[in-house]
Amino acid sequence: MLKIQEIREMIKLIDESTIHEFELEQNGTSIKMKKVNGAVQVAENPAPVQVSAPTAVPQTTSQVAPTQEKSVAALEKVAVEPVNEKVENLQYVTSPMVGTFYQASSPDTPPYVQAGSKVTKDSVVCIVEAMKLFNEIEAEVEGEIVEVLVKDGQLVEYGQQLFSVRPI
Template identity: 50%
Template sequence: MLKIGEIRELIRLLDETSLSEIHLESDSLKLHLKKPESERVLSIQPTSNQMPQVAVSQASAETTPVETVQTTAPATVVNESKADENVQVITSPMVGTFYRASSPDAPSFVEVGAKVNDKTVVCIVEAMKLMNEIEAEMNGEIVEILAQNGQLVEYGQPLFKIRLS
């Protein structure tokens, strides 16, 4: 059975090379890592009926915040509804842990009612110890915050609703 450190090393290898897929198979398990455009997927499936199926995403390892922000990731914006075309949704660009502030004792990046512009950092999504700043990428006002601080978020999960100005 692979240890979590070995799985992390395989993920790192996949990130640092031009490989797009890694497939390992043994008597006791199958491991398949695939690198699509913007997210990584890891699945481990045992070949015997005695072992349970395990699925690990890129953020399921330890999710302790680190002190510095490493990268800026683009957020995905989705039109909320036909009824209110001025409201847009910012979705998570990756799987990770959602943080409203840069540290536990720091104020939140934004609150409901806050005015934002396209460069305003609205939150951090931490994935594999990398703190990814998420920018609003539009001008408007925060109408609703849809994720809880410290919550694990999925790729494409709605994080904020913004009324465009």
């Protein structure tokens, strides 16, 4: 099963690309994304299970299992978020390198920033550790932190979005 953050990243990539339709099948689950009127729509279906002998199990297409309802509701919510973010014209603080993300200078100090914090272009927002060097990352944008997109101690890639910022 894919994590919500991974699905969000895929939605953003599809939304920003010229791809109109995308389908992924992984670990018994398939996800299909389509652009309709400029918005990405997401549908999640369990992958078909191959059975060696046919089985007679009556099932109507109008019935949905409770776990599928929750998954679909969660995915519909995720599909709406990137559209709202585009309307708000958010900017992102991205990682300039591969390394480990830290929100604070040490485990017993408060985070540099959190949702609602105001930042300037030269505000330190986090640290990315690479090869035993702790690199302070600056916002490079003025505004208000909307969301921290990664967890403390998480490995990050070059160019990965770390924070969403609403410009002032």
